[in-house]
Amino acid sequence: MAGHDSNGASWADQWDYSNPDPVSENKKSRKNTVTLGGGGEGTRKKIGDGLEKTKGVAVSGAKKVKEGASLGFQWVKDKYNKRTQKQ
Structure with a gap:
C-alpha cells in the first residue's frame, strides 16, 4: 500500500503528535526480551x-x-618565553 513504511505506519501517522511513539507494543516487548x-x-x-x-x-x-x-x-610556554627574552 502506498505511503506505508516497513512497520505499517503511514507518512501521516509518523507526524501525528497525538501518538508520540508509533512503534507497536508488540515490537516493544520483543525488543525488551531480546536485549x-x-x-x-x-x-x-x-x-x-x-x-x-x-x-x-x-x-x-x-x-x-x-x-x-x-x-x-609547556611547549607554548617555552616558545613564548624565548620570544619575550629576545626583545
Whole structure:
C-alpha cells in the first residue's frame, strides 16, 4: 500500500503528535526480551569484565590526554618565553 513504511505506519501517522511513539507494543516487548534475555550470572560477569576493561582504557586515555596537554602547554610556554627574552 502506498505511503506505508516497513512497520505499517503511514507518512501521516509518523507526524501525528497525538501518538508520540508509533512503534507497536508488540515490537516493544520483543525488543525488551531480546536485549534483556539471558542475564544469568555468566553474562553479568562478562559484562562486568567488559566494563572494567573499558574503565581501564578510559583512565589510560585520560592520562595520555593530560600528559599531552601538559607537554603542549609547556611547549607554548617555552616558545613564548624565548620570544619575550629576545626583545
